[in-house]
Amino acid sequence: MKRPEPVQVVKQRRDAALRALVDGVPYIQYLGVTFDRRGDELTGVLPFDEKLIGNPLLPALHGGVTAAFMEMTAVITLSWSYLWEDIESGSLDFDPGGGTRMPRLPKTVDFSVDYLRSGLPRDAYARARINRSGRRYASVHVEGWQDNRDRLFAQATGHFVMPQRR
Amino acid sequence: MTDPDKLKLARQFIEAIPHSRDLGMELTEMDDGVAVITMPYDEKLIGDPETGVISGGAVSALMDTCCGAAVMSHPKNLAGTATLDLRIDYMRAATPGQQITTRATCYHVTRSVAFVRATAYDEDAQNPVATATGAFTVEGSA
Numbered sequence: 001m002k003r004p005e006p007v008q009v010v011k012q013r014r015d016a017a018l019r020a021l022v023d024g025v026p027y028i029q030y031l032g033v034t035f036d037r038r039g040d041e042l043t044g045v046l047p048f049d050e051k052l053i054g055n056p057l058l059p060a061l062h063g064g065v066t067a068a069f070m071e072m073t074a075v076i077t078l079s080w081s082y083l084w085e086d087i088e089s090g091s092l093d094f095d096p097g098g099g100t101r102m103p104r105l106p107k108t109v110d111f112s113v114d115y116l117r118s119g120l121p122r123d124a125y126a127r128a129r130i131n132r133s134g135r136r137y138a139s140v141h142v143e144g145w146q147d148n149r150d151r152l153f154a155q156a157t158g159h160f161v162m163p164q165r166r
Numbered sequence: 167m168t169d170p171d172k173l174k175l176a177r178q179f180i181e182a183i184p185h186s187r188d189l190g191m192e193l194t195e196m197d198d199g200v201a202v203i204t205m206p207y208d209e210k211l212i213g214d215p216e217t218g219v220i221s222g223g224a225v226s227a228l229m230d231t232c233c234g235a236a237v238m239s240h241p242k243n244l245a246g247t248a249t250l251d252l253r254i255d256y257m258r259a260a261t262p263g264q265q266i267t268t269r270a271t272c273y274h275v276t277r278s279v280a281f282v283r284a285t286a287y288d289e290d291a292q293n294p295v296a297t298a299t300g301a302f303t304v305e306g307s308a
Contacts, residue, residue: 024215025213025215026209026211026212026213027211027213027220027221027223027224029210030210030211051184051185051188052185053183053184054183054186054230055246056182056183056184060248062185062186062227062230062231063230063234063248063249064227064228064229064231065227067223067230068221068227069223071222071223071226072221072223102215104216105213105214108256109256110253110254110255110256111222111226111253111254112251113226113249113251113252113253114250114251115249
């Protein structure tokens, strides 16, 4: 029987893949969004910043920032799940130096956000669940929260066109 | 055309929103439930590094600001507003390098809710980049 790979090797490969995926998108960098990874589960993290405010009187996060954060979480989670097997098998080798030619990201067809509470001037988190993922289309649901996991401040559903394998 | 006092007020409104200011949004029209806002192309907004097309998220931020401005300019709304829901349909990729213009209209306003539609274009005004529909809170009415 083949010995399992050392855990550090596996982690390194997964983290390099995630970094390559996320660092390649300027808008994710602009918002300051990062992703926490536990196995294949991703959690989007949006650290609070003054430039993200939409209502200075409350103050509250901009609704557009919330929408963008949820959408980015959906896109990265979808792309991550689509690439997962290639990352695990090593057939998609990510160069930590950034030289890898990245696979195309899924394209958003539509995205619908429900605003359940105003976004507080604090860090926000989001997790996406892929409800259906076919060869061409995918449907994704996203939950966003801040201090309490059970008190969502926003939820969203979106449809995406998957990239064609090259 | 919008009267100059109202337009000045509208500009101050948008300049008071840190995120909208950060994205370089400019309000060109805001009156009676209609608002028009532009956003310049910027490399920091790119969502697809291979083509330079801006992220859908950046278009969402513009749509949300514009719909909110339309609600705030409606005579039935006396105070601020908050988004209840917003749905965006992405028709096509915005052409890299081009400014995005959004026009939002309140098409129905009740005592508590404003229903808003918006369309976003790049320099090709015949072909929308995205459309949005949303519900917003109406505040301050007795």
